[in-house]
Every structure is written in C-alpha cells, then in structure tokens.
Amino acid sequence: MSDGPSGRPTRVVAQGTFDLLHPGHVHYLEAAADAGDELHVIVARAESVAHKPDPVLSGEQRRDAVAALEAVDHARLGHPEDFSVPIREIDPDIVVLGHDQHHDSDEIDGLLAAWGIDCRVERAGALEPTGKRLHSSSDIVDRVLEWWQGRDEQLPSLEAESDD
Ligand SMILES: Cc1cc2nc3c(=O)[nH]c(=O)nc-3n(C[C@H](O)[C@H](O)[C@H](O)COP(=O)(O)O)c2cc1C
Ligand SMILES: Nc1ncnc2c1ncn2[C@@H]1O[C@H](COP(=O)(O)OP(=O)(O)OP(=O)(O)O)[C@@H](O)[C@H]1O
Numbered sequence: 001m002s003d004g005p006s007g008r009p010t011r012v013v014a015q016g017t018f019d020l021l022h023p024g025h026v027h028y029l030e031a032a033a034d035a036g037d038e039l040h041v042i043v044a045r046a047e048s049v050a051h052k053p054d055p056v057l058s059g060e061q062r063r064d065a066v067a068a069l070e071a072v073d074h075a076r077l078g079h080p081e082d083f084s085v086p087i088r089e090i091d092p093d094i095v096v097l098g099h100d101q102h103h104d105s106d107e108i109d110g111l112l113a114a115w116g117i118d119c120r121v122e123r124a125g126a127l128e129p130t131g132k133r134l135h136s137s138s139d140i141v142d143r144v145l146e147w148w149q150g151r152d153e154q155l156p157s158l159e160a161e162s163d164d
Contacts, residue, residue: 010036013092014124015078016101017044017137018062019055024135026069027127032096033071035122040090041066041075048078051102052138084115092119099126 014032018025018041033039043063046054055062059077067075079085087095095112097103105121112119129135134143 009038011038011040011090011092012036012094012096013040013090014096015042016098017049017055018066019057019137020140021065022135022140024127028098028124029069029071031124035094035096038073039071041072042078042086043075044078045080047080087115087117095119095121097123099124
C-alpha cells in the first residue's frame, strides 16, 4: 500500500451508470483500482442519466453488483442533486474518468477545485469489443431487443392459432 500526498492510502474515485454489468465496466474499474490503493465507486442515480434511456436495474441493484467486484473497495449511490456531496465525503486523490465519458477532464478539474478537493483527473483506456462480444450496456439492450423481435417473427400469428 503506497501513501498518497496526504500520507494515507491513495483514494481513487470512478463513477458511472453500471447498468447490466459487462467486461467493459470491469476493465474500467480495474484500471481505476490500479491508479491507487482504495477504489470508491459512485453509481449514478437514474435521474442523473441524461444521455441514454433509464437504466434497466435499480440503483441499489447496480450499486450491489459493483460492490461485489474484486477491484472495488466501496460502492455507493450518488447524490440525487449535488454531485459534490459524495466526492467531499470520499475526498479522493484521483478521479478516473471512463474512456468514452462525455465529461471534460478540464471541466471536472475545475469543479473539484471549486469544491475544495485537491485531486487529479485521469482517463482510463477502452476495452475494444472483439467479435460478437458486447462491451456496452446499450449494445446489450439492443441485442436483447433484436433477439426478441426475431423470436416474435417466428411465433405463429394469432390469426393462424384461431384457425385451429
Ligand atoms: C466527479 C463526478 C461525480 C459524480 N457524482 C454523481 C452523483 O453524486 N450522483 C449522480 O447521480 N451522478 C453523479 N455523477 C454523474 C454520473 O456518474 C454520470 O454522468 C452518469 O453515468 C450519467 O450518465 P450521462 O451523464 O452519460 O447521462 C458524477 C460524475 C462525475 C464526473
Ligand atoms: N468497453 C469499455 N471499455 C472501457 N470502459 C468501459 C467500456 N464500457 C463501459 N466502460 C466504462 O464504464 C463506465 C460506466 O459505464 P456506463 O454504464 O456509464 O456506460 P456503458 O456500459 O458504456 O453504457 P452505454 O453503452 O449505455 O453508454 C464508463 O466510464 C465507461 O467508460
């Protein structure tokens, strides 16, 4: 365990929606854990998810699944309105952003400074999809919908059934 600038274990924060956990999430969280000694994960509230459809799983389910991963030391649901609350409680040394997160590193840097958190911002690399493996929650949902539609087409029509 290496001591951070404050003489305590280096605390790292990762955050995201983490709906329907997949290997891309594991890749991100392992990269974040490697950046320090203690990984704290903030799991977004459904009401904060603005760039995609609502999560399939509840906040508690997403938090519990993230907490069960070996790389993760602490997982908590984010604050519904004030993102500075969990960050102030954790007081991280490093915030690791996901490879494709729309958050701008410099903007997050400025926010953390405004919240009085002395912390650097890094960005994790991507786990590229290979073959048919899916590393995105939205792609998993799309695949299930595609499967469902295909399955639907193979079912006998209601009209055919009423002929029996
Ligand atoms: C430093 C930081 C702290 C955050 N804290 C929270 C929080 O406390 N509560 C929350 O609901 N979302 C929080 N978020 C936002 C979400 O993790 C993230 O934006 C979310 O997955 C929503 O996805 P979207 O922004 O792509 O719509 C935080 C984001 C950052 C960068
Ligand atoms: N293939 C991947 N490689 C690396 N990191 C990933 C990968 N997929 C997701 N992540 C990271 O995991 C974090 C949480 O992911 P989140 O659930 O918000 O998005 P997602 O799984 O990419 O879903 P969606 O496709 O719906 O945006 C994000 O920081 C994201 O960058």
